[in-house]
Amino acid sequence: MAYILNIETATKNCSVTLANEGKTVVCIEVAEEGYSHAEKLHVFFEEALQEAGITFQDLKAVAVSQGPGSYTGLRIGVSAAKGLCYSLNIPLIAVDTLEALARKIIIENGIIVPMIDARRMEVFTAFFDKNYSKTRETKAEIINETTYSELSETMHLVGDGAMKCKDVLRSEKFVYHDEIIFPSSNEMGLMSFEKYKKSDFVDVAYFEPFYLKDFVMTTKAKS
Template sequence: MSYILNIETATKNCSVALAKEGKTILCKEIAEEGYSHAERLHVFIEEIIKEAGIELKDLVAIAVSQGPGSYTGLRIGVSAAKGLCYALNIPLIAVDTLKTLASQVTETDGLIVPMIDARRMEVYSAIFSSTLEKEREILAEIITENSFEEVPEKLYFVGDCNEKCKTVLKKDNFVFLDAIKYPSANEMSALSFDKYKKSDTVDIAYFEPYYLKDFLTTTPKKK
């Protein structure tokens, strides 16, 4: 059996899921303002392994959220994942955080825009098709009233910055799915198993989370 442990810590949501053959069998997570990842992560891992009735040696890989997202959150998740991979001598799989977030949208007649809050009007975002093909690469950008105006399709926005973005993104083809707020290890299960089957892994020693630091903004049109 291919058991993969999935770790998602890129946002306020500290999330761990155990998957078998790409399907989640157990998931524990909590989203708190104080970022309790350092205290919660290893507890969740221990509890899930115990409740599943397996041992760490039964894992075939560890999957971790690669970012973008919180610097501290990503470091905690990646450090834990690397430590387990070294100890167990198993591969490390890196999963796109925004793709994990976008995969929570199960039905859509348009494109999916997952966004992770950075600060003020700054976000990390990408655009995916309904089949999770990346239509636009990940950007660190400042949201203005002109953002996404070049996209004619209906756009479904998900993430933890919907509320602030609603104040400026008001076009008729914009839809905000407020129930989908944080990426979760639950949705990582299928994504990480697909990578595992393709041997799409990363170098444990040299892998670093995907940080975005420069923010782009669009120039308002002249009236």
Template sequence: MTYILSIETATKNCSVSVSLDGKTIACKEIAENGYSHAEKLHVFIEEILSENNLTFKDLKAVAVSQGPGSYTGLRIGVSAAKGLCFSLQIPLIAIDTLETLARQLEVDNGTIVPMIDARRMECYTAFFDSQHQKTREIISEIIDADSYKDIDAVMHIIGDGAEKCKTVLTDSKFIFHDDIVFPSAKDMNAPAYEKFQKKETVDVAYFEPFYLKDFLIVK
């Protein structure tokens, strides 16, 4: 039996789940306007294990959202995951945040475009097909009326960056799924288990979040 703890803190959603052989058995999460990850994350981890009669020693690995997303949120999640893996001597698995978001949507055709807000009209985006396979790599892009004009396929837009794009992405090929806003740890479990089986883990000592953009301090 392979129990994996998954941690998702790349956006406003502070999310923790635990899975057995890739199947989610429990998830605790909260999305607040003010980031509460530092206060809630470790509490959620302890609670989800206790409520499911598990201990830290039952865990075979920890999966963490690698980004892109909030600099502070990513640092909090990765620090917690690395601390657990180091102390328990178990592997660390990194999961693409945009893939986690894309996995919330099931479609028969078209392209899934998860968007994570990067302020103003900029978003972190990638393309996924109906099988949640990545068809375009992650980039940070400014969305305007000319975005995706060269694409004829239906485009399913999700994420917390989607709302602000409605005013410029007005073609009928764009379908907005307003109910999917934040990535959730529960959608990390299947890919995390796949990576665990393939031994696709990262170095606990040297792993860093995928920020995509440099951190800038402004007045």
């Protein structure tokens, strides 16, 4: 058995999945406005293992969503994952956040366009085909009326970033899947197991999340 603990904290969704050889055993998640990841994450670890009837020592690896996404959320998830890997002496696996989001939908044709909100009219996005192979690199992209105008294929938009594009991207080629808002650790199970079988690990000491943009601290203007 290959139990892998999967951690997704790149958005408002705090999500933990325990998977065995790529199949979900337990999935615990909650999406809240206040980004309560730091308070809930370790509780979710304990609950998932308890529900599955195993201990931390039964884990073969820990997988973490690498980004792009929330700077704070990614830091919390990666720090927790590294702590587990250090203490248990097991490998760390990094999983593409946008691919995990794309895997929440099944299509027959067209392009999957996962979008994570990056504030204002900017999104973190990439293109994936129906087999979830990335066909365009990850970008931080500002959306306007001409975005993707050069493309004729059907484009399936998912994620909280897609929700704010409805008033701008109105062509019939854009199909919005409103029920898919955040990436989840549930889709990470198969992805992380495939990497585990290939020993596709990252360095626990030096791995950093894929922020895509520099962190900018905002302060209120003085009155």
